[in-house]
Structures are given as structure tokens and as C-alpha cells.
Amino acid sequence: KQEVTQIPAALSVPEGENLVLNCSFTDSAIYNLQWFRQDPGKGLTSLLLIQSSQREQTSGRLNASLDKSSGRSTLYIAASQPGDSATYLCGGSNYKLTFGKGTLLTVNP
Amino acid sequence: SQTIHQWPATLVQPVGSPLSLECTVEGTSNPNLYWYRQAAGRGLQLLFYSVGIGQISSEVPQNLSASRPQDRQFILSSKKLLLSDSGFYLCAWTRELNEKLFFGSGTQLSVL
Numbered sequence: 036k037q038e039v040t041q042i043p044a045a046l047s048v049p050e051g052e053n054l055v056l057n058c059s060f061t062d063s064a065i066y067n068l069q070w071f072r073q074d075p076g077k078g079l080t081s082l083l084l085i086q087s088s089q090r091e092q093t094s095g096r097l098n099a100s101l102d103k104s105s106g107r108s109t110l111y112i113a114a115s116q117p118g119d120s121a122t123y124l125c126g127g128s129n130y131k132l133t134f135g136k137g138t139l140l141t142v143n144p
Numbered sequence: 145s146q147t148i149h150q151w152p153a154t155l156v157q158p159v160g161s162p163l164s165l166e167c168t169v170e171g172t173s174n175p176n177l178y179w180y181r182q183a184a185g186r187g188l189q190l191l192f193y194s195v196g197i198g199q200i201s202s203e204v205p206q207n208l209s210a211s212r213p214q215d216r217q218f219i220l221s222s223k224k225l226l227l228s229d230s231g232f233y234l235c236a237w238t239r240e241l242n243e244k245l246f247f248g249s250g251t252q253l254s255v256l
Contacts, residue, residue, distance in 0.1 A: 066241055067242055069244065069245060076232075076252065077249060077250065078234055078247035078250045079234070079236075079247040080247075081244045081245065081246060084243070084244050124188070126245070128241065128245075129241075130193075130241055131193055131203070132178075132190070132245055133190070134188040135187065136185075136186075137187065
């Protein structure tokens, strides 16, 4: 059974700082690893998808990496902004997506 | 482009009452459809998924059921709600299992 863990549970940083969010998964037999953003009371917005054959994906200030052998993924956010404040969730996918509990990010002006 | 609609946004129901939440997807055919529940401190839990009309897989034994009467329609139901059914319910779809998952805006259900 796939288990996904996200560390830290919460993170508070000053604006402009670069930061890393961590995601670990127990079953390496995944099709892909996805990162999402969730604002309070809203649905999840897809940020990045890394296929199992890929090592990383980039979108703007976001960079996600995947190391299947160690069961880890990281989301790197460069030059953080207050608008980046949200909960970030990762999910490992085989026939279904199993999620971590998320990291609550607060970027302070 | 594809869109997903989920309603209602908020629902307050008494214990023992029935439930029906609806989700529809536009702009694609034969999507894989999912119902998730998000409860405080417990993360996102997959409830049901469907790969086609009338095909429903249940992940967790519970007081809920799901149906897919049409290709792009997914319904979550209950005959009698329990307090423990409270939570944030999210519908999602993907075209293929190795593609991005797209979520609806969610329904906040409070059972009182």
C-alpha cells in the first residue's frame, strides 16, 4: 500500500527566500509524481507532473525533482512571494493518486 | 478545453438525511473519474473511482456510494448521513492514468 509523507507540515519564510518542500513515498512502482497547490476552501490546482522516467520538471519559479530509487521528490520554489502562500500536496500515482497531508506554506511580506 | 463542474459548493445536512453530490466534466470523453474526501488532519482520501460508465471501484468501506450514469457524470450518494461524513468532497478527472489529475472546486459538507 502506497504511503506518502510530506515534510515539513508547515513552513513560514520571508518574501524572496528560496525554499524546498519534501515528499517521500513507499512504493516506487508509480506512473508519475504530481505536485498540487490548494488555497483555503478550494480545490487542488495541478502544478507539476513528473513521469516515472523523468528526473525533474520546471514551470516558472517552480522545479520538481523525482528520485524513484530513494522514494523522494522535492518541490523547489525560487524567490518566494506572498501569493505563493498555500498548502502544497504531492501525490504518487499508479492506478490512483495517493496524497500526502501537505505542507502549509506562509510567505511573509 | 476541459472543465469540471461540481456542486453544490456548500451543504449543511441533518444526520440521517440523504445526500447527492454531482460532478460533470466537459470537453473530453471517457475520462477516469474520482471522488476524494478531505477531512481535517487526515489528508485526501480516495473514496471511489470509475474508468467507464457503470464501472465503480470503492476504496474504503463506508456509508457512501457512487454512480456513473453517463460518460462524464459522477454522482456521490448516501441514503442516511452520519456525523462522520462531514468533510470537503472533491471530484477529479484524468484522461489517462499517467496524465495530470484535475480537480473540481469541492463541496464542503457539514452533517449536524
